[in-house]
Amino acid sequence: MSDWLKLMLASARNRAGTLLLCWVALCLASTLLIAVERLRHEARDSYARTAAGIDLIVGARGSALELLMAGVFHHGNVRQEVGRAGIDAVRTHPAVAWVVPVTLGDSHRGHAVVGTTSDYLEYLRGGDGSKITFAAGQATRERFDAVLGADTARDLGYKIGDTLTLAHGESLDNEAKHDHDHKHAHGAGGDSHDHNHGPGEAAHAHNDFRFTVSGILAPSGTPADRVILVGQEALEALHLTWSGGMPLPGVQISPEQLRHFDLQARHVGVLLVGLQQALQSFRGEALQAVIPAQALDQLWQFLDGGERLLGLISKLMLALALMGLVATLLASLQLRRRELSILRVLGMRPWQLMLLPLIEGVALAGSAALVGLGLSLAGLHLLTPWLQHEFALTPLHLLPQIDDFIVLSCIVGAAAIASLLPGVLATRRALANGLNPKY
Amino acid sequence: MSTLAIDIQALRFSWPDATQLQLDIPAWQVTQGQRVFLHGPSGSGKSTLLALLGGVNVAQAGRCSVLGQDLSRLNSATRDGWRADHVGFIFQQFNLIPYLSVLANVTLPCRLSARRRIRGGGDVITTAQQLLQRVGLSETLWHKPAMLLSIGQQQRVAAARALIGQPELVIADEPTSALDAARQQDFLSLLAEVCSEAGATLVYVSHDARLAAEFDTVIALNDINKAAHV
Numbered sequence A: 001m002s003d004w005l006k007l008m009l010a011s012a013r014n015r016a017g018t019l020l021l022c023w024v025a026l027c028l029a030s031t032l033l034i035a036v037e038r039l040r041h042e043a044r045d046s047y048a049r050t051a052a053g054i055d056l057i058v059g060a061r062g063s064a065l066e067l068l069m070a071g072v073f074h075h076g077n078v079r080q081e082v083g084r085a086g087i088d089a090v091r092t093h094p095a096v097a098w099v100v101p102v103t104l105g106d107s108h109r110g111h112a113v114v115g116t117t118s119d120y121l122e123y124l125r126g127g128d129g130s131k132i133t134f135a136a137g138q139a140t141r142e143r144f145d146a147v148l149g150a151d152t153a154r155d156l157g158y159k160i161g162d163t164l165t166l167a168h169g170e171s172l173d174n175e176a177k178h179d180h181d182h183k184h185a186h187g188a189g190g191d192s193h194d195h196n197h198g199p200g201e202a203a204h205a206h207n208d209f210r211f212t213v214s215g216i217l218a219p220s221g222t223p224a225d226r227v228i229l230v231g232q233e234a235l236e237a238l239h240l241t242w243s244g245g246m247p248l249p250g251v252q253i254s255p256e257q258l259r260h261f262d263l264q265a266r267h268v269g270v271l272l273v274g275l276q277q278a279l280q281s282f283r284g285e286a287l288q289a290v291i292p293a294q295a296l297d298q299l300w301q302f303l304d305g306g307e308r309l310l311g312l313i314s315k316l317m318l319a320l321a322l323m324g325l326v327a328t329l330l331a332s333l334q335l336r337r338r339e340l341s342i343l344r345v346l347g348m349r350p351w352q353l354m355l356l357p358l359i360e361g362v363a364l365a366g367s368a369a370l371v372g373l374g375l376s377l378a379g380l381h382l383l384t385p386w387l388q389h390e391f392a393l394t395p396l397h398l399l400p401q402i403d404d405f406i407v408l409s410c411i412v413g414a415a416a417i418a419s420l421l422p423g424v425l426a427t428r429r430a431l432a433n434g435l436n437p438k439y
Numbered sequence B: 001m002s003t004l005a006i007d008i009q010a011l012r013f014s015w016p017d018a019t020q021l022q023l024d025i026p027a028w029q030v031t032q033g034q035r036v037f038l039h040g041p042s043g044s045g046k047s048t049l050l051a052l053l054g055g056v057n058v059a060q061a062g063r064c065s066v067l068g069q070d071l072s073r074l075n076s077a078t079r080d081g082w083r084a085d086h087v088g089f090i091f092q093q094f095n096l097i098p099y100l101s102v103l104a105n106v107t108l109p110c111r112l113s114a115r116r117r118i119r120g121g122g123d124v125i126t127t128a129q130q131l132l133q134r135v136g137l138s139e140t141l142w143h144k145p146a147m148l149l150s151i152g153q154q155q156r157v158a159a160a161r162a163l164i165g166q167p168e169l170v171i172a173d174e175p176t177s178a179l180d181a182a183r184q185q186d187f188l189s190l191l192a193e194v195c196s197e198a199g200a201t202l203v204y205v206s207h208d209a210r211l212a213a214e215f216d217t218v219i220a221l222n223d224i225n226k227a228a229h230v
């Protein structure tokens, strides 16, 4: 058997150039196919996972997709918020079991700040359906405490006790603009570090209030990984001196003065709702409830055409690469006709002759598919930050999955079927030629 | 000594798409160990007959018994195995797998047949080297790819390959036609010699009857073939 292998390797080496080209084409095609299939699964999986457990998303009238993206994925923001009457109406509704408010609009160094309550960690579930836990520290206790998601803490390098200020809106600034005082901040007061926004954005910064990191979450595979959770009262306090998205000039409130104000949230971006039972019709403030699964379905329907097209193109690519394989193998039969008729005369069985191109094709496609799997997983890994940022999509499976092996075996199977033709031709020709191979 | 290496009775063969019979041989026998020279004009069916003797093709009718085995009774896979075990081939040219080394080409039959591996005795490589020495191929060429050799050298390698593992029948289909006259005679003598050393039956085919001197039996295909229409 190993003699055979040597013979096949020697034969392949003799035709290395053409085989290599063909192999590269197969590699690219299978990378594309596996990556597209993978991305499709990961996207559905990630979105469905994140939205699971939330029965309804309630917000001001507007786009369902916007509510979904803001409420569930903390991506973008809503155009209009829900007023207190609406909040109370939802909260006190007999069908409602729990309500998690989500208010967006502020950020810290590229990470969205979510104003919410302790119910966020109580009711929203991690990717595997379990509660989101703390990797360090604890939930917010003081008004200006903040809890960091796992990725946020890692990206920014923050620890428990560090302080930070928020910026209004999505901060588009670059990390480079911030002066990290990490090394020098170890003052007498302990190891608390200040993370200020640079002077460049002073106009939009909430520099009057500093938040202290009280807890860091364990990775959960949800959007919570990438945000900063603060109490909604804290956000309310930040915006006391603001009006219409701009700070009121000359107005300053010190933290001590805050107790004179009612800091209960007057507006909330989105309400994530868990239901007791089906929500009855509700007439009051013009609200809209979105069922996450339904909104996702709409999203998929919207994306379906493109998704299918992408799938089709990647399959066509593979088909082309396989045709290239068959063409290469057929051309190589022409090169190998002497070799094959010699082997046949020396007593090689027809089925063994048939195996030669078949094994070659399967080996080429198999190794190409494995390389493709590796490349697409590496690509997915490298693109994860981008996917999270652009599409609020967290690929969870960075190791090969069953589905990948199904795609993989489809590629190998298709290659085997494709190489059968050259195999059968090899045998036929060797048999028909008798002792005189036709040159 | 009267064992028959080849025993043909009422054999008929035509190629699949041909209208006429190619071979119609009422009877032909060759005793074991004989060196037979078979000649006939081009296209008379010499190679066709050799393909039948080697079990590459099968006759439509009659008996084609080689080394006591009626080949038409074997299925094709068994015939392939039988051929690997018992028959050595040399062709006009293109005998060797071009990218394999000389040694790898010579040992090829032993890789395809356990019987020939065992009959080769001991180490296959050593046997191959002895045979290469016997056919006069210098040691510097043994590890070179076969395609780098001259035609004459290639035919010597082919002879060594046909003889490795002591097959009982050696079939040579015009192995000298690509050589010049002097080398033709050399090669022929060498082949006849090593075959009788090994006790193998040699069936040697050529359209050039002048080469027949060294052989025990000289026969014209058209004399035994009733379908001689060429």
Ligand SMILES: Nc1ncnc2c1ncn2[C@@H]1O[C@H](COP(=O)(O)OP(=O)(O)OP(=O)(O)O)[C@@H](O)[C@H]1O
Pocket (backbone or CB within 6 Å): A432, A433, A434, A436, B015, B016, B017, B022, B040, B041, B042, B043, B044, B045, B046, B047, B048, B049, B207
């Ligand atoms: N594989 C084949 N399929 C169909 N017909 C064939 C095949 N091989 C040979 N023939 C036909 O059989 C006839 C005899 O061919 P063969 O090769 O046996 O002649 P030959 O005596 O060996 O000739 P040469 O001296 O030129 O080698 C020819 O007419 C040839 O066309």
Ligand SMILES: [Mg+2]
Pocket (backbone or CB within 6 Å): B046, B047, B048, B173
């Ligand atoms: Mg011939």
